[in-house]
Structure formats: C-alpha cells, structure tokens
Amino acid sequence: MTGWACPAPLRDYQRIVLGHGGGGVLTSELIEHLFLPAFAAGGSMTRHDPTSALADAALADAAVLAVGGIRLAFTTDSYVVRPLFFPGGSIGELAVHGTVNDLACRGAVPLALSAGFILEEGLELDVLGRVAQAMGRAAAAAGVRLATGDTKVVERGLADGLYVNTSGIGLVPPGVDVRPDRAAPGDRIIVSGPIGEHGIAVLSVREGLEFGGDVHSDTAALHGLVAAMLAAAVPGVHALRDPTRGGLATALCEVAAAAGAGIEFTESAVPVPPVVEAACGFLGLDPLHVACEGRLVAFVAAADADAVLAAMRAHPAGRDAVVIGSVTAKHPGVVVARTAFGGNRIVDRPLGEQLPRIC
Numbered sequence: 001m002t003g004w005a006c007p008a009p010l011r012d013y014q015r016i017v018l019g020h021g022g023g024g025v026l027t028s029e030l031i032e033h034l035f036l037p038a039f040a041a042g043g044s045m046t047r048h049d050p051t052s053a054l055a056d057a058a059l060a061d062a063a064v065l066a067v068g069g070i071r072l073a074f075t076t077d078s079y080v081v082r083p084l085f086f087p088g089g090s091i092g093e094l095a096v097h098g099t100v101n102d103l104a105c106r107g108a109v110p111l112a113l114s115a116g117f118i119l120e121e122g123l124e125l126d127v128l129g130r131v132a133q134a135m136g137r138a139a140a141a142a143g144v145r146l147a148t149g150d151t152k153v154v155e156r157g158l159a160d161g162l163y164v165n166t167s168g169i170g171l172v173p174p175g176v177d178v179r180p181d182r183a184a185p186g187d188r189i190i191v192s193g194p195i196g197e198h199g200i201a202v203l204s205v206r207e208g209l210e211f212g213g214d215v216h217s218d219t220a221a222l223h224g225l226v227a228a229m230l231a232a233a234v235p236g237v238h239a240l241r242d243p244t245r246g247g248l249a250t251a252l253c254e255v256a257a258a259a260g261a262g263i264e265f266t267e268s269a270v271p272v273p274p275v276v277e278a279a280c281g282f283l284g285l286d287p288l289h290v291a292c293e294g295r296l297v298a299f300v301a302a303a304d305a306d307a308v309l310a311a312m313r314a315h316p317a318g319r320d321a322v323v324i325g326s327v328t329a330k331h332p333g334v335v336v337a338r339t340a341f342g343g344n345r346i347v348d349r350p351l352g353e354q355l356p357r358i359c
Contacts, residue, residue, distance in 0.1 A: 023245025023291075024350035028254075060179050060258075061102035061242065064172055071172040073108035075099060078165040082357040084131065087201045088216030091164055092134030094293060094359060097221050098244065099168040100142050104223035105240040105296060107178035107230060108170030112147040113139065115166055119151060120159035128162065135164075142221040144168070170223075175234050180258035182238040187327040188305035189265060190298045192225065192312060193218070193320040195248050196276035196290035202358045203279070211282065213275035220294030225317040229298065232311035236304025242296050244359055249288035250349045251297050252335045256327075263335040265325025288337075289350050291358050299327060 019026040062075035079095045096113065103110045115135060119128065139146045201217040203209065222242065229237055239259070241251040248270065256263045272280075272287045280287045294317065300308045305323065312318030335347040 018356050019351060021245075021356075023250050024289075025348075026351060027245070028349070061105040061240075062108065062168075062170070064106055064108075064179075073103045073106040073170040073172055074167070075102040075106075076165065076167040077102060078163060079359060080160070080163050080357055081202060081359055082160055083202075083206055084127065084161055086205050086217055087214070088197075089219040089293075090131060090134045091162070092131040093138045093219050094217075095164040095166045096135055096138035096142060096144070096146075097219050097293060098242075098359065099166040100144060100221045100223055101242045101293075101296070103168050103170035104221075104226040105178070105242055106170070106172060107176035107226065107237070107240070108172045108223075109227070110142065110144040110168055110170040110223055112145045113166050113168045115146055115149040115164065117149070117151045118159050118163040118165075119153045120161055121153060121156040123161055131162065131164070138221070142223065173230075176230060177235075178230075178237055178240050180239050180241065180255045181260075183255050183259040183261060183299040183327050184238060184301075185261055185327050185329040186302045187238055187299045188302055188323050189252075189263065189325045189327065190300060190305070190309055190312065190321055190323050191248065191270065192222070192296045192298070192318045193294075194271040194273045194276070195243065195292050195295060196272060196280070196287045198293040199247070199290035199355050199358050200276050200279045203283075203355055206357075209279075211275050211279040213278070215273070215275045215279070218292055218294035220317055222294065222296055222317055225296070225312060225315045228311045228315045228318075229300075229308050232307045233300070233304035236301035237298060237308060238301065239299040240296050243292050245291055246349055247287070247289040247291055248297060249286070249335070249347050252347065253349045255297075255299060256335050257333050259327070260332050262328040262331040262333070263325060264328055264330075265335075265337055267337045268340050269322060269324040271320060271322055285355070288347060290355065293359065302326075 020030050062073040065072050077098050079091050081091050084091045099113055100110045198217040201215045239255055243251040252263050276287055312321035336344050337347050338344055
C-alpha cells in the first residue's frame with residue numbers, strides 16, 4: 001500500500017460545507033487528506049515530511065524557503081469577510097494585516113505583498129476605491145510594498161461584492177527559527193492581548209446586534225511586536241501563532257500537535273473583554289474559538305519569558321500581554337484548561353465554522 005493516500009477528508013462529506021473553511025477539524029482534514037497528497041509528487045508526501053516546504057506551510061503560518069543563501073518566508077491568504085466594512089476596519093486592512101502577520105509568525109520581516117481582486121459585476125466603484133485606499137494605508141503604515149496584483153470580474157451574484165487574495169514574502173533574519181514544532185516542555189505561553197474582538201465586531205454589524213458595549217476589530221500588523229520580542233530573546237522565542245480562524249483554541253491545539261507536547265493553561269488568565277464575554281454568553285459561543293486579527297500567542301523558553309513579556313508590554317501591540325500557561329511533557333498533543341471551579345477540561349478545535357465569513 002506504499003504511496004496510497006486517502007483522497008478525501010476522514011469525515012463523510014461528499015461536498016464542501018462551510019465548516020471546511022473554519023480553521024478547525026474539517027479544515028485540517030481537508031488539508032491533510034486531500035490537498036497535501038494531491039500536491040505531492042507521486043502522492044506520497046504528508047504534512048509530517050520535514051523536507052517538504054508545503055508540509056511546513058501546512059503546519060505553520062508561512063513556508064520558509066532557502067533561496068541563494070538567504071531564507072524567505074512565503075505565504076498566501078484569501079479574504080471573504082462579510083460585510084466588507086466593520087467596526088475598526090475593512091476587508092482592505094484585513095488583507096494586509098493578515099498576510100503581514102503570517103510572515104511575522106515565522107519571524108520574518110515583511111518585504112512585499114501581492115493583491116488579487118475577485119470583483120462582482122455591479123460593485124460600486126466607490127466601494128472598491130475605499131477598500132483599495134484602506135489597503136494602501138495599511139501597507140504604508142506597516143512599511144510593506146504592494147508590489148503586484150490582478151483583477152478578475154465575475155457575474156452578478158457570484159462574489160458577494162468582492163474577495164481579496166494577498167500573498168507575501170519576507171526575509172527571515174539569521175539565527176531566527178520560529179515554528180510550531182519548536183515549542184518544548186517548560187515553555188511559557190504568552191497571549192499578546194484581549195481575544196475575540198474581531199469576530200464579535202464583524203458579527204455585531206452583520207447581524208445588527210448589540211452586546212452592551214462598543215466592540216471594534218483588533219486588526220493590526222504585528223511584525224513590529226515580533227521584532228521587539230526577537231530582539232529580547234532570539235533563540236528563546238520558539239513558536240508564534242496568530243489566532244485567526246478557530247481562535248486561540250485552534251492555535252494552541254495546532255502547536256500541541258506539531259510539537260508532540262501537551263499544553264496547560266488557566267482559563268481565567270486568558271484576557272476576554274467584557275463585551276466579548278457578554279456576546280459569547282448570549283450566543284452560546286466559546287471565546288476561545290472566536291477569531292482575532294491583531295493578536296498572537298507565543299511559546300517562549302522559561303528562562304527568557306520575563307524578558308520577552310517586558311518587551312511585549314513596552315510595544316503598543318503587546319501592552320496587555322499576559323502569561324496564560326505552559327507547555328508540558330504530559331498528555332502529548334492535548335490542550336487542557338484549568339477552569340474557575342478548580343477542575344480541568346480538554347480544549348479542542350471546533351469541528352467546523354462557528355462564525356462564518358469573519359476573515
């Protein structure tokens with residue numbers, strides 16, 4: 001049976017469902033059991049093949065490629081958020097920040113982005129102009145070039161206004177090695193700030209809901225924060241993840257699986273804003289599963305944790321950073337939360353999509 005691979009995800013779906021795009025279990029199965037075998041020469045590659053850049057990209061936020069004696073990080077992402085504009089941002093800022101952050105979470109300095117637009121017939125030029133201007137401002141603020149792009153138009157009703165794809169390249173400095181499988185027992189786990197604000201901000205305007213307070217997306221570029229962290233302790237920053245689709249829970253679970261280690265954290269230590277907590281209570285959502293777009297979770301060697309935390313708190317994007325837990329050799333691949341009642345619960349990735357179309 002050598003070279004054989006299951007051509008479809010494990011769960012019994014014959015067609016794509018929204019959950020396949022949610023960043024949870026269905027997304028992982030789609031990547032592992034359909035895309036990776038299909039893209040591999042001869043169909044033999046798996047996501048655990050350490051020699052494969054594609055497998056590396058599946059596990060991390062970006063692939064790192066050695067080119068002419070330097071290391072380049074390369075990533076791509078597509079944005080289909082609805083509505084196009086939401087409190088604190090738009091699909092334009094989101095497209096720039098999301099790709100910059102994927103590069104940053106490999107320790108890379110972002111260099112350039114591409115921008116691909118899928119436009120629906122009938123889209124107002126004013127709307128497209130607002131999105132393009134938002135992208136330009138976000139790129140300028142991040143110090144990254146929008147270097148190339150493409151535009152396609154599809155028939156009315158086929159694109160919900162517009163979709164954006166961005167790809168990015170960045171330079172990985174010498175000595176920097178940040179990847180999920182480097183997380184190790186003893187590492188401290190640091191979250192850069194309050195979670196869940198992006199997902200709830202999008203939901204509030206899309207559904208016309210109010211939750212007893214203003215909520216704005218946390219969308220932001222994080223490469224400056226990452227640079228400050230690496231300056232404090234380059235070898236001690238083992239892994240970084242931005243908790244976008246699937247939220248903090250998915251980020252923790254993916255790192256635990258990649259590193260073959262367990263994760264333990266204190267649920268009450270996770271910074272959840274009151275408005276996010278109220279919205280999740282009302283809607284029956286777990287804040288750990290709600291997407292962020294301007295936060296990261298870091299896995300840092302215990303000896304360097306204080307220095308990295310201080311560097312994060314000195315930066316505007318990390319002023320509310322907190323330690324929430326640690327990596328353990330116990331229960332490899334399993335994430336455990338200590339609850340407010342003194343018990344433990346296993347935290348898993350969501351099966352599918354809690355909040356569709358939030359990025």
